[in-house]
Amino acid sequence: MEWNELLLIVFKALLVLSVVMSLAAYAVLAERKVAAWVQGRVGPNRTQIPLLGGIPIIGTFLTRLGVFQPAADGLKFLFKEEPTPGHVNKFYYLLAPMIAFIPAMTTMTVLPFGQYVNEAGEVQPLVLANLDIGILFILAVSSLGVYGIVLGGWASNSKFPFLGGIRASAQMISYELSLGLSLLPVFLWFGGSLNLFNIVQGQTDLLFGFLPQWTILFQPLSALIFLVALFAETNRLPFDMPESETDLVAGYNTEYGAFKFGLYFVGEYTHIIIGSGVFVALFLGGWNLPWVTLPAGLFGTVLSVLIFVIKMLALVFVFMWVRWTLPRFRYDQVMTLGWRWLLPLAVANLVFYAIIIAVIEQF
Amino acid sequence: MATKVLERKPLSLAEQTYLPQILGGMKITLRNMFKPPVTLEYPDERPDIPEGYRGVPTLVKDPNGREKCVSCQLCEFVCPPRAIRITPGEIDAESDTAHVEKAPKEFEINMLRCIYCGFCQEVCPEEAIFLQDIFSLSGYSREELVYQKDKLYELGGTLPDQHYKWDRKREAELAGNPHH
Amino acid sequence: MSTMSDDNKQDTVTIYVDDQPVEVPAGINLVEAVAVAGKEVPHYCYHPKLSVVGNCRMCLVEMGTPGRDRATGEPMLDEEGNPKIMWVPKPVIGCATNVSPGMHVKTESSLVKDCREGVMEFLLVNHPLDCPICDQAGECRLQEFATDYGRGYSRFVEQKNVKPKRTRIGPRVTLDDERCILCSRCIRFCEEVADDPVLGFIDRGSYTTLTTFPGKELDNNYSLNTVDICPVGALTSTDFRFKMRVWFLKETPSIDTESSVGCNTVVGSREGTIYRITPRRNDAVNDTWMPDSGRTLYRQVDADDRMTQYSIEGRPCAAEEALTLASTYLRNGRSAIVASGRLSVEEQYLLTRIASHAPGETPAWLVARHAEGDGKLLSADRNPNVRGALVTGLIDRIPEAQLSQLSAALESGKVENLIVVGEDITQAGISIDQIKKANVVYIGAVHCDTAQYAKVEIPLLTVFEKAGSFINQQFRVQKFAQAVPGPKGVLFGLSNFTQLLAAVSDGKDRIEPSPAAVWTEMAAAIDEFKELSFSAIPSTGQLIPADRFADLPFVEGKSLHFEPRTAVADA
Known part of the structure; x- marks a missing residue:
């Protein structure tokens, strides 16, 4: 590999990283704004960047929208006093937020977010690493994130974080199974490929000339199980057992502040974004629009990325929408739902589609 | 204790999946998102203070600029948290309002103690103390929030007088005693 | 003056206040009589200690007396055989109407109410x-x-x-x-x-x-x-x-x-x-x-010269320190006490107790304050409680204004320790040099020359800051209560004296610093106080036997409610 090619990859990585990071930051803003709208409030509307915010109409509009808020939040996380409680296990206490943050960031390397057509006329994915086992990589790495939470809860040496950590691990184990099982029919459907790009490409064509070949239309139950499990995996309401403010103060991150808390925070939102991306790629046709063929060339590439990002953000919005609608499940309800409903359902779903696919392949 | 057993209807299959309920909830929150905010952006927007609102107690002057309080100390007496402290004083015989004879030398209201009950306003025989529409006070120390007479008059300002009791008294004095 | 005389108290008459029979002393007026019945006749001009003029008209009541037949002089009776009441056709003023047997009074009739309303309206005009x-x-x-x-x-x-x-x-x-x-x-x-x-x-x-x-x-x-x-x-x-x-x-x-x-x-x-x-x-x-x-x-x-700090030779110190040093003086060498006629009975008694623990004879003096009496409510003796000192045995003769005996004793060195309570002895014939010779402990409410040269200064509470009792010229024990708290740092109540007593007696003689506790001790020790306790003294005071002091030449002349005994004896 030549060195300038290497540089290009590093540049691409940095670009994607910064985009996802800022997406995460604005996801926080979106969360606050959505919460405010749902509750009949205004939300963040004060923060102003001196010059930009001073522009007569646009500046005021952006300020009211809270566009500058993430900058303030980020600076706050950076410059806040960073206390380390005396009773913690320092090494693991410092390690835990990184462990939570790094897997969340790593998963995006294999997530294709667009397409381009190369000189040979082949459609190629826009992705940092086009692995053949992409989805396995995502499942494997993203589930590492729970170690950050468990470790943080344990290293804090305090009762609420500890309970939060325990809950996180139990929840993760319970829903990881359903998550994996719900995906198997999808892979079967697309001929056993684990490559996300292939799966997206498989959803390009129309069935019978009018029906978009999106997986969600053929496997709604898989999509539902995956979505529910995704909520649980990302610790979002109604499954935010590890954090549950009302009974565990702030759960696993009770003893964390400033930048360390910021890492957890960004990690959580990155999880949501990547999770949404995966869901879009697997079930919502990726960058495909039904009845539309993407033009070749740069315009097509940009369009594909835009379509993908818009779909992804819409799903992120659904995450927030659900959060501000539903109350939290009780802990035993979470377990019941995971083990007695989702898991059997996922198994049944797999068996059902295995038979269907076998039958289809016979003809 | 008598107990009443409530009958709980068994959930239907759809209800057991939670999904219809979740969707119903999401419909409500979605609708809410497009409604205008119900909150007030407080320091910029101020609420409409209704008539009869009991805000900070203040001392007022009559339209002629006379301080109405004559330090009868009834408010001090009636004040449930004992927030009011008055040092009575005599008006100088040379003063314009010498016929009123008595005025507070010092008048303190401890706003940290005040419970805004309005008893002082109700009891005042001279209509000199009013709970007006000021509702947010701030200060850096406890001493600062013990409001002195000048501060209380500054907050209170001038209110219309319905009786002009003391002006009528002076008129009578000027008219004099027909016998003398 | 219209005060009812003591003789009348024996004779009572029955009157009817709003048809309720009430037995009242004969000769009193209707305002007082209705008050006995527990009702009120409003009045302005009437005052029990002043003559009756009846010019406010506020005490108007309806009054009637049992009628007598003009011809026969027999009581008139109604159908039921009850005395017939001849009502005065117009209301009468209660203050100038004295009770008579069988008199009827209406204090709540509509006429009376109308009258009061009318009088009030005119007064308020x-x-x-x-x-x-x-x-x-x-x-x-x-x-x-x-x-x-x-x-x-x-x-x-x-x-x-x-x-x-x-x-x-x-x-x-x-x-x-x-x-x-x-x-x-x-x-x-x-x-x-x-x-x-x-x-x-x-x-x-x-x-x-x-x-x-x-x-x-x-x-x-x-x-x-x-x-x-x-x-x-x-x-x-x-x-x-x-x-x-x-x-x-x-x-x-x-x-x-x-x-x-x-x-x-x-x-x-x-x-x-x-x-x-x-x-x-x-x-x-x-x-x-x-x-x-x-x-x-x-x-x-x-007061500006109020003393509120315990001190030893001008150096501020803790109360215990000052009292301990004072007790050390008292226990070593010959001591004397100059007390005050302004001290309460309890304080004077505690001083005698303290003196009893000092070695040898401990003579005590009071400083006299004599001035001309005005024959009303200021007597010639301007000390409120000389008789307390006599009854408690602190002194046994009428005090003099100049302490010549003490002066001599100090000069000759017969008195080494001197407790001065509430008096400035430099005003009573003691020179500053003489004060400097002895160990002077000054217990007082104000700074004065004596305090200046005393070894130990102990602040004293004023009469408003403590409870106790005085014995007045009639040998009447009268209580007073504590109105305000004492100055910061001064021991409360009688603590100065009880703590000094405990220190002098080596902790053996301990009395609670309350008048009640001291009175328990005094009732046992003093004949005049036998079967008396602090709480038993009524608010108007309690007369005690004065026979023991009949021969003493008290200086008081005649004043309101007081005839000097010696004057009677002289006459």
């Missing part, structure tokens, strides 16, 4: 209604009766009469003529009690005005009693004027300490500050009066 600035508000009869018996609203729309306000009629009294309801109590007081007739009414009708006689002013030593008896706020005390509203004042029973008359007083204080002293009715001592001079005594509480 020219009254300025400036209650918010009036010092009398809260203890004003006009206010009270307007609420209880008035019509509740005014029909008077014309301009009110104008009269002088803020008039200085004496050094201590300010007059507001507009408020005056012309009851004439003050005029009668000046004539009948103070014996200084300077007040009178001028002009007629609505224009009647109270004023002083030309060239005179109300400056006698009883002038402030006119303020007390004024039912409205016309006469006000210049000292108390606009200082504090009366409803804030905590009223504590106390005793006037300026002479051996021992006027009963009420101390009005708020939050530890005394605002005024007023007389308390005691028909055996001071009626309802007190001298003006006794009303400013509260100023000693915050």
Whole structure:
């Protein structure tokens, strides 16, 4: 590999990283704004960047929208006093937020977010690493994130974080199974490929000339199980057992502040974004629009990325929408739902589609 | 204790999946998102203070600029948290309002103690103390929030007088005693 | 004076107040008689200690007596055989109507109510209604009766009469003529009690005005009693004027300490500050009066020369340290005590107890304060409690103004330790050199020369800051209560003395620092106090046997309710 090619990859990585990071930051803003709208409030509307915010109409509009808020939040996380409680296990206490943050960031390397057509006329994915086992990589790495939470809860040496950590691990184990099982029919459907790009490409064509070949239309139950499990995996309401403010103060991150808390925070939102991306790629046709063929060339590439990002953000919005609608499940309800409903359902779903696919392949 | 057993209807299959309920909830929150905010952006927007609102107690002057309080100390007496402290004083015989004879030398209201009950306003025989529409006070120390007479008059300002009791008294004095 | 004499108390008559039979002393008027029945006849001009004039008309009641047949002189009876009541066709004033057997009184009939309403309305016609600035508000009869018996609203729309306000009629009294309801109590007081007739009414009708006689002013030593008896706020005390509203004042029973008359007083204080002293009715001592001079005594509480710090040779120290050093002096060498006739009985008794623990003879003196008595409520002996020192055995003769014996004893070195309580002995014939010779322990409320040269200074509470008792010229034990807390850092109550007693006796002689505990000890030790306790002393005082001191030449002359015994013996 030549060195300038290497540089290009590093540049691409940095670009994607910064985009996802800022997406995460604005996801926080979106969360606050959505919460405010749902509750009949205004939300963040004060923060102003001196010059930009001073522009007569646009500046005021952006300020009211809270566009500058993430900058303030980020600076706050950076410059806040960073206390380390005396009773913690320092090494693991410092390690835990990184462990939570790094897997969340790593998963995006294999997530294709667009397409381009190369000189040979082949459609190629826009992705940092086009692995053949992409989805396995995502499942494997993203589930590492729970170690950050468990470790943080344990290293804090305090009762609420500890309970939060325990809950996180139990929840993760319970829903990881359903998550994996719900995906198997999808892979079967697309001929056993684990490559996300292939799966997206498989959803390009129309069935019978009018029906978009999106997986969600053929496997709604898989999509539902995956979505529910995704909520649980990302610790979002109604499954935010590890954090549950009302009974565990702030759960696993009770003893964390400033930048360390910021890492957890960004990690959580990155999880949501990547999770949404995966869901879009697997079930919502990726960058495909039904009845539309993407033009070749740069315009097509940009369009594909835009379509993908818009779909992804819409799903992120659904995450927030659900959060501000539903109350939290009780802990035993979470377990019941995971083990007695989702898991059997996922198994049944797999068996059902295995038979269907076998039958289809016979003809 | 008598107990009443409530009958709980068994959930239907759809209800057991939670999904219809979740969707119903999401419909409500979605609708809410497009409604205008119900909150007030407080320091910029101020609420409409209704008539009869009991805000900070203040001392007022009559339209002629006379301080109405004559330090009868009834408010001090009636004040449930004992927030009011008055040092009575005599008006100088040379003063314009010498016929009123008595005025507070010092008048303190401890706003940290005040419970805004309005008893002082109700009891005042001279209509000199009013709970007006000021509702947010701030200060850096406890001493600062013990409001002195000048501060209380500054907050209170001038209110219309319905009786002009003391002006009528002076008129009578000027008219004099027909016998003398 | 219209005080009922003691003889009448035996004879009682039965009258009927609103048809309820009540037995009342014969000869009293209807205002008093109805009060016995537990009801009230409102009145302004009537005062139990002054003559009756009946000019306010507020005490109008309906009255009737059992009828007698003119021809036969037989009692008239109605159908049921009850005595027939001949009602007086018009209401009569209660203050000038004395009770007679079988008399009927109506105090709540509609006629009576109408009368009161009418009188109130007329009184209020020219009254300025400036209650918010009036010092009398809260203890004003006009206010009270307007609420209880008035019509509740005014029909008077014309301009009110104008009269002088803020008039200085004496050094201590300010007059507001507009408020005056012309009851004439003050005029009668000046004539009948103070014996200084300077007040009178001028002009007629609505224009009647109270004023002083030309060239005179109300400056006698009883002038402030006119303020007390004024039912409205016309006469006000210049000292108390606009200082504090009366409803804030905590009223504590106390005793006037300026002479051996021992006027009963009420101390009005708020939050530890005394605002005024007023007389308390005691028909055996001071009626309802007190001298003006006794009303400013509260100023000693915050006096500039007030002593509030324990110290040894001018160096401030803890109370225990000072008391321990004082006890060390007392236990070594010959001691003497100069006590004060202003100390309470309890303090004087504790001093005798302390003296009994010192080695050898411990002589004690009091410093006399003699002045001319005024024959009313100031006696010649200006010490309130010389008799307490006699009864408790602290001294056995009438004190003298100069301590010549002590002076000699100090000069000769016979007295090495000297406890001085509440007196400046430099004013009593002791020189500063003599003070320097001995170990002087000064216990007192004020700084003085004695304190300056004393080895130990111990602050003393004033009469307003402690509870206790005095024995007045009649040998009447009278209690006083604590009105305000003592200065910061001064031991409370009798602690100075009980702690000194405990230290002197090596911890063996311990008494609780309360008057009650000291009285338990005194009842056991002193014949006159046998079967008496502090709580058993009534609020009007308790006379004790004085036979033991019959031969002593007391200096008091005749005064209100007091005949000197020696004078009787001389005659």
